[in-house]
């Protein structure tokens with residue numbers, strides 16, 4: 001058990017990510033008191049029933065009162081409204097963060113509402129499941145997964161270092177990245193693949209004669225993975241696509257071009273083109289495995305390289321320093 005990184009943490013939106021953060025913080029003793037707020041009375045009741053948060057509050061204002069760290073864990077499209085609601089109640093010197101899957105749109109929506117007396121350090125854990133809601137979280141979700149920090153210009157490095165210590169304490173490998181790059185990388189590794197999975201499952205469903213039991217019964221692992229991903233929360237994913245439009249459309253455009261090229265190779269019987277293409281993609285997968293990354297876990301973020309100079313030892317050292325302060 002380490003010393004708390006923050007005395008008081010407030011979680012706004014009590015779903016998969018907030019509940020996983022709560023259990024991960026408790027596991028390592030990273031926070032003194034954790035308050036929580038969710039918009040729906042039903043979610044607040046569930047949270048109280050399962051012991052999610054030390055104190056579940058009736059308003060967002062009450063939850064953030066006196067908090068040293070406030071983490072917005074709501075769908076990307078709701079971040080701005082929540083920031084506006086809590087802004088007058090934030091403690092000067094505190095840090096506001098979020099866990100949204102898109103960064104530039106969240107920075108644009110949240111930043112203008114925050115008083116100059118608070119630090120804004122956006123974050124994104126590259127870990128999740130297709131489940132949502134307060135009962136879906138678990139303490140090990142972030143273990144050995146990347147969390148990306150996206151500090152905005154002029155952010156106090158100490159506020160960033162402290163948040164890094166929290167994520168490392170929750171088991172994550174932390175990297176920093178700018179918002180534009182983040183949104184492009186995630187469009188390739190997570191957002192476009194989700195849209196493709198949604199589409200593939202939709203296509204299978206259109207072929208009614210193979211649906212009912214047959215799709216699942218006879219599906220190989222690939223299609224099963226698609227159905228798992230396509231079971232993800234519709235609100236969350238609607239907001240991701242509406243808020244990472246440019247990067248997602250750019251990647252889907254390239255995807256469509258390649259798909260057409262492969263379609264043509266099939267039609268014309270160009271086996272060499274198909275073979276060469278599959279040989280290249282196989283090498284990419286093998287490169288990931290040789291780099292020592294666990295490819296069984298459904299974590300698209302694992303293709304991100306660790307920048308030169310960052311070592312496990314360095315990471316642990318930073319975590320210890322911050323946790324002690």
Ligand SMILES: NC(=O)C1=CN([C@@H]2O[C@H](COP(=O)(O)OP(=O)(O)OC[C@H]3O[C@@H](n4cnc5c(N)ncnc54)[C@H](O)[C@@H]3O)[C@@H](O)[C@H]2O)C=CC1
Nearest residue numbers: 013014015016017039074075076078100101128129132133
């Ligand atoms: N699900 C995943 O695998 C991952 C999700 N994220 C991001 O984390 C954030 C939260 O996602 P999850 O925890 O999966 O969602 P979730 O659906 O499990 O929980 C979201 C919570 O926010 C509440 N909420 C929605 N609108 C609200 C509002 N206006 N005011 C207050 N509460 C509101 C919902 O009632 C729910 O309790 C999203 O921004 C998502 O993009 C990041 C990494 C992984």
Ligand SMILES: O=C(O)C(=O)Cc1ccc(O)cc1
Nearest residue numbers: 101125126127128129130298
């Ligand atoms: O469940 C999966 O396969 C995921 O890809 C989880 C996930 C969803 C959204 C994110 O922003 C990060 C991770």
